[in-house]
Amino acid sequence: MKKDFYKLGIIGNPLSHSISPAIQTSALLSANLKGSYEKYEVLSENISNLIQYFKEEDFVGFNVTIPHKLEILKYLDETDETAKKIGAVNTVKITDDKKLIGYNTDICGFHKSISDFSVSNAAILGCGGAALAVVFGLERQGCKNMTIYARNLNKAEIFISNIKEKTTIKLSAKSLESLTDLSETDILINATPLGTIGENQNKAAINKDTLSTAKATMIAYDLVYNPAETLFLQYAKNYGLKTINGLDMLILQGAKAFEIWTEKYPDTEQMKKSAEKELCL
Numbered sequence: 266m267k268k269d270f271y272k273l274g275i276i277g278n279p280l281s282h283s284i285s286p287a288i289q290t291s292a293l294l295s296a297n298l299k300g301s302y303e304k305y306e307v308l309s310e311n312i313s314n315l316i317q318y319f320k321e322e323d324f325v326g327f328n329v330t331i332p333h334k335l336e337i338l339k340y341l342d343e344t345d346e347t348a349k350k351i352g353a354v355n356t357v358k359i360t361d362d363k364k365l366i367g368y369n370t371d372i373c374g375f376h377k378s379i380s381d382f383s384v385s386n387a388a389i390l391g392c393g394g395a396a397l398a399v400v401f402g403l404e405r406q407g408c409k410n411m412t413i414y415a416r417n418l419n420k421a422e423i424f425i426s427n428i429k430e431k432t433t434i435k436l437s438a439k440s441l442e443s444l445t446d447l448s449e450t451d452i453l454i455n456a457t458p459l460g461t462i463g464e465n466q467n468k469a470a471i472n473k474d475t476l477s478t479a480k481a482t483m484i485a486y487d488l489v490y491n492p493a494e495t496l497f498l499q500y501a502k503n504y505g506l507k508t509i510n511g512l513d514m515l516i517l518q519g520a521k522a523f524e525i526w527t528e529k530y531p532d533t534e535q536m537k538k539s540a541e542k543e544l545c546l
């Protein structure tokens with residue numbers, strides 16, 4: 266049902282660097298809807314009180330980010346299939362009868378960002394929460410095989426054993442150091458924080474020479490979006506490879522969340538412009 270005013274927000278901790286308010290405010294403007302989107306930095310033990318406040322204040326929904334994407338599950342009345350599959354929620358809708366429904370829009374965001382490409386063999390660096398969205402997003406895109414490269418091989422093996430029954434992709438785990446050949450890889454994704462502005466900025470999870478083994482059509486995808494061009498993407502560009510940073514995924518997961526709350530799909534170009542302004546890209 267259309268509302269006169271859409272009260273929205275994001276819960277997480279810390280939230281000082283979140284650009285979701287800029288993105289979602291731009292979405293509200295583009296959809297010609299009145300509303301607000303605020304940050305709520307909260308500790309786990311205070312989530313219950315915050316949810317009560319959201320219900321009393323007629324919030325329509327909220328995003329959930331680190332470290333509450335799993336914790337939020339216990340407060341939900343329903344969880345959609347995608348969130349069940351991934352085991353984490355990043356978007357909650359509050360219905361008119363004050364029920365909380367959890368979604369995960371990261372899979373959709375990642376999938377939409379690669380929907381123009383054909384990918385059969387993938388390689389991913391890192392095996393944390395974002396890697397999960399990548400696996401299921403790539404499955405939607407028809408990916409058949411994926412190698413997960415991690416600094417801790419044991420963690421990569423646990424990651425695979427937790428999801429192998431849920432995906433049609435054939436998954437294998439290898440150590441990061443063993444990545445020396447990309448000749449069979451259609452897409453290589455960095456799902457580690459290496460390259461992010463700050464202490465990790467001048468680092469990459471892969472060495473430059475390995476990228477020289479990539480076929481000319483390989484896509485180098487970095488989930489990091491700040492800076493717009495990480496060291497990994499610079500290496501890939503030097504070899505003439507197609508590069509994508511994490512901003513499209515961020516915008517597209519936000520657009521899907523906005524659609525869940527308002528039943529309107531926003532202008533993603535406007536959202537991207539607002540994000541770029543915020544990030545000073």
Ligand code: NAP
Binds near residue numbers: 391395415458
């Ligand atoms: P996470 O759950 O903490 O996982 C990070 C992964 O990177 C883990 O496998 C971790 O290994 C590995 N890693 C960390 N430091 C490393 C290093 N120095 N060398 C090698 N591997 C390292 O984080 P996440 O939520 O998956 O996020 C990963 C990245 O994706 C972050 O930069 C995040 O900002 C970005 N992201 C972007 C979007 C988007 O919309 N664009 C969405 C989600 C996340 P260990 O387990 O051994 O520590």
